[in-house]
Amino acid sequence: MKSKQIVAAKGEDAAIIRCGDRLLAFAADGIRHELIKIDPRWAGYCSILVNVNDILSMNARPIAAVNVMSVNDDNILRALTKGMLDACEKFNVPMVGGHLHPDAEIESISVAMVGEVCGNRPLLSSSAEPGDQVIVICDCHGHFTPGIPYSWDCTSMKSRKKIDNDMTALLDALPFLTAGKDISNSGMLGTLAMLLEASGVGAAVDIDKIPVPEDINLIQWLTAYQGFGFVGAVKKENVNRVFEALERSDLSVSVIGKITAEKRFKIALGKAQRLLFDLSKEKITGLF
Structure with a gap:
């Protein structure tokens, strides 16, 4: 679907979306189930970290995040949540909402994040030139x-x-x-x-x-x-x-x-x- 509000998307670390006179960067990422099994707190931390890096790479500063978790084990849920909140505090990105599936058979966590492009000058991955x-x-x-x-x-x-x-x-x-x-x-x-x-x-x-x-x-x-x-x-x-x-x-x-x-x-x-x-x-x- 095409939209005049979409400045860049395909192949980018985050989509660049026009919102009034500003440009926003919008990213989403999920964490592999294996990582949650090994270290759920680190998995929660990384769910924020990977999105922060996606937003930064577009020359944007993160603003806020939301999450979706599928967890049926309270210990894993606590560890995932602690990791997310630790990273939110570390990177100064508020977690403003989310959704929990409490009866899932496999644990998973995904995060979406929005940021504001600095100076309305996004950095794309598709603009390298010979000689650079x-x-x-x-x-x-x-x-x-x-x-x-x-x-x-x-x-x-x-x-x-x-x-x-x-x-x-x-x-x-x-x-x-x-x-x-x-x-x-x-x-x-x-x-x-x-x-x-x-x-x-x-x-x-x-x-x-x-x-x-x-x-x-x-x-x-x-x-x-x-x-x-x-x-x-x-x-x-x-x-x-x-x-x-x-x-x-x-x-x-x-x-x-x-x-x-x-x-x-x-x-x-x-x-x-x-x-x-x-x-x-x-x-x-x-x-x-």
Whole structure:
């Protein structure tokens, strides 16, 4: 269904919707049942975290959230709720409503979130151009969640003040990017591949230039869901402005490659070079 109020939606981390003279970002995400079984409090926390990152990646600040839970175990319900409320407090996002299915056979949790686009300038994933620099922004101060080896936690131990500082610095940096996405379950390179597919371009990336936390396995890091991580494209003349905006934060930032007109995603590690995806033939999301 088409609507003149919808500015962007397909392939984006959040839909951009026109509301009067403002632009809103609208996101929704669900948490896998397996994560709820392993650590329901962390699952509740992540239900907020993933939506916050989706909203931020669009150059928007979160405003409010709602939830839908299916839980028939009171202990799991309490843990899920505590995780959600802990994250709402951490990221300063009020939970304004929701719905509970108390007799469900399988536990699940989903959250929808709305945010306001900063300066009415949304950052899309479909606007990278050949010649842009590939940039990664991530938080190397954290640890992998016990029992969940691909879930990087870099926020739960931080104060609300520190989190707000990092969010504000990120939102100061994002307007200088030409395209961006938050690093999702597909990992750093998989998320970049989705951005390239949406933009109809390719990239050459040097793995050695990616910030990696000390004593963390490279493959585990590249394939992890990062608690506060983003990939994007930026004009060469704007790179320093991005670095300057992030100086006051705990975030690491690095230029790791270049956007190419050829729809091939190539990676290099040391002297080794490989073709990761041929985007002229292969589909990542299948949306383009």
